[in-house]
Amino acid sequence: MNEHKKPKISTLLYFVRPYPKFIAGMFLLIVASAVFEGANIAVLFGLLGTVLDPAVVSADGNFILSFFSGLIQAIPIQNKIVAISLFMIAITIVKSLLVFARQIFTYHAGYTIWYDVQKKIFEKYMNADYQYFLDHKQGEMIFRAYSAPSVMGGVLQYAGEALALTAQLVMVGIVLVSISPEVSGIVFLFGGVFYFLTNFIAKKVSYNLGRKRTEACEEQNNLLVEFISGIKQIKVFMSEKRWFAEYVLAMKSYFRPALKDRVWHEIPLNAVEIFAIVMLCGLIIVFKRIQGDAFLGQLSLLGTFAYAFYRFMPSLKKIGSLRIGILGNLPIVEALYSVARVKMKTIPDGDVCMGKFNEAIEFRDINFSYPGRTKTLENINFRVKRGEVTAFVGSSGSGKTTIMNLLLRVFAPSDGKILIDGRDIKDLKLESWLKNVGYVSQETFIFNASIEDNIVFGRGYDEKRVVEVCKLANAHEFIETFPEGYKTRVGERGLKLSGGQRQRLAIARAIYSSPQVLIMDEATSALDNVSEAKVREAIKKVSYDHTVILVAHRLSTVVHADQIMVLDQGRIVEKGTHEMLKTGSDIYSELYRGEKVSG
Ligand SMILES: Nc1ncnc2c1ncn2[C@@H]1O[C@H](COP(=O)(O)OP(=O)(O)O)[C@@H](O)[C@H]1O
Numbered sequence: 001m002n003e004h005k006k007p008k009i010s011t012l013l014y015f016v017r018p019y020p021k022f023i024a025g026m027f028l029l030i031v032a033s034a035v036f037e038g039a040n041i042a043v044l045f046g047l048l049g050t051v052l053d054p055a056v057v058s059a060d061g062n063f064i065l066s067f068f069s070g071l072i073q074a075i076p077i078q079n080k081i082v083a084i085s086l087f088m089i090a091i092t093i094v095k096s097l098l099v100f101a102r103q104i105f106t107y108h109a110g111y112t113i114w115y116d117v118q119k120k121i122f123e124k125y126m127n128a129d130y131q132y133f134l135d136h137k138q139g140e141m142i143f144r145a146y147s148a149p150s151v152m153g154g155v156l157q158y159a160g161e162a163l164a165l166t167a168q169l170v171m172v173g174i175v176l177v178s179i180s181p182e183v184s185g186i187v188f189l190f191g192g193v194f195y196f197l198t199n200f201i202a203k204k205v206s207y208n209l210g211r212k213r214t215e216a217c218e219e220q221n222n223l224l225v226e227f228i229s230g231i232k233q234i235k236v237f238m239s240e241k242r243w244f245a246e247y248v249l250a251m252k253s254y255f256r257p258a259l260k261d262r263v264w265h266e267i268p269l270n271a272v273e274i275f276a277i278v279m280l281c282g283l284i285i286v287f288k289r290i291q292g293d294a295f296l297g298q299l300s301l302l303g304t305f306a307y308a309f310y311r312f313m314p315s316l317k318k319i320g321s322l323r324i325g326i327l328g329n330l331p332i333v334e335a336l337y338s339v340a341r342v343k344m345k346t347i348p349d350g351d352v353c354m355g356k357f358n359e360a361i362e363f364r365d366i367n368f369s370y371p372g373r374t375k376t377l378e379n380i381n382f383r384v385k386r387g388e389v390t391a392f393v394g395s396s397g398s399g400k401t402t403i404m405n406l407l408l409r410v411f412a413p414s415d416g417k418i419l420i421d422g423r424d425i426k427d428l429k430l431e432s433w434l435k436n437v438g439y440v441s442q443e444t445f446i447f448n449a450s451i452e453d454n455i456v457f458g459r460g461y462d463e464k465r466v467v468e469v470c471k472l473a474n475a476h477e478f479i480e481t482f483p484e485g486y487k488t489r490v491g492e493r494g495l496k497l498s499g500g501q502r503q504r505l506a507i508a509r510a511i512y513s514s515p516q517v518l519i520m521d522e523a524t525s526a527l528d529n530v531s532e533a534k535v536r537e538a539i540k541k542v543s544y545d546h547t548v549i550l551v552a553h554r555l556s557t558v559v560h561a562d563q564i565m566v567l568d569q570g571r572i573v574e575k576g577t578h579e580m581l582k583t584g585s586d587i588y589s590e591l592y593r594g595e596k597v598s599g
């Protein structure tokens, strides 16, 4: 990250391009307000000329000035000074209204795009592969979804403002040239030097400092997420200091570049004023020298330039400042661009809509490896009939969860076929398959809401059903003991509940929508023997009309299964019922004997 990169302004255009109406409206408002700004100067010149030297108003041959003096002549007021003043006031009012409209428009466009992009990133996350979440740090993902779009909205507003100010300067430049090309030349030279100075700082300094700041920001987010989600372990192992030290480090690597950026930022802004005043004084002295007493005749010219200068010095400064701001935040826009463009979904959805599952699930010659790993599953073949209980056992790391992952299409097999009622899972609309599935994972996810919210989990609320499934999952008894019952809030990740209680809620959630197929990955592993027996009973209750696929390491859970599959290093090494497998000298019988002795 230390190498210098070239800023890519095009990334900003990517976000603006879908809004041609904004672009067109912005363009019109920018041009219109700039034209009126130019007119303001031209009329001021006329006004000063009339006050000081009535001859000037004739504006000999100058197209712009004669256009305005023509307009002023048309005003039916005898006193020219009053006429010009009124005209000037009118122009200023119109100009201010246009500028105001342009500003509102810029904010509106900026906020709209910000809103849309924030939504778009969430939608991308929504559709992303599970793998994407495994490959990226949470803090970074949060930063890109939440903070980055707001920064981008701000950058767009800066950009709109900078364009408008530039157009204004161009317009005023045209008027100034028409009044006096020589004096304008000096002003332009000055403006040019200033432009290149700020441009240099923006590109070389602010942009690169901005990249460092972006990195530091993402790192801070990562550390906070890690710290909060791992708080218990961190406390017990007394590792707080490690996270604190890293956090302070990340903070420093944010604030140092930020301060440096501000310093660089202010240098040209302050220098510009000194240059300007030196130039103005120089002009007056030179004029006085050359023209002697005729100098008074040039006062309107000088006055106009002085006004233009003081009117536009802030604009010039602001453009410089905006450019630096845009480039300094561009790294965040670039990060957002890479998220918006990257393909997060690689497992395609099928288009066959399946109804109720009613026959069998079959794995045919399935091979699978996780990205960057050697073979995780090899030549897996099995068939699960509707209404049956199928159990997977095997040592940790043997691939049990991986089989469930393939079944849930969180991952897709490298080769081989998974058939659901005879149709390849990849042809099915995933939603229509998942509607048939209830799933309890190895690590439960309980979110910080009420117990009933956790069971309903975003599906239609049915109070009776909630109680029913909690009774089935043997959760009803402990929920009843809470003063607030089903309305009890369970804390972040359900940490106000015991492991076994969380597990039982997860089971209740899985059966809430009366799924046809129940997939349980070590659903009872966190339970004590008594609650395990209860859940086992619950599984038995629901499995009369459910197809159950379960992973268990306690054999008591699997003895009644219709078929048991023993996995070892990614392969199915034994298949059969408990009765068939318990005798013999293989893995299962060893497990069985081991458990009998220790149990
Ligand atoms: N997302 C993943 N990326 C890479 N490797 C993984 C991933 N998940 C699991 N593995 C590896 O795959 C193997 C099987 O894991 P898993 O199916 O979870 O085993 P278990 O039988 O304990 O459920 C293990 O060696 C594990 O390290």
Ligand SMILES: [Mg+2]
Pocket (backbone or CB within 6 Å): 400, 401, 402, 442, 521
């Ligand atoms: Mg597992």
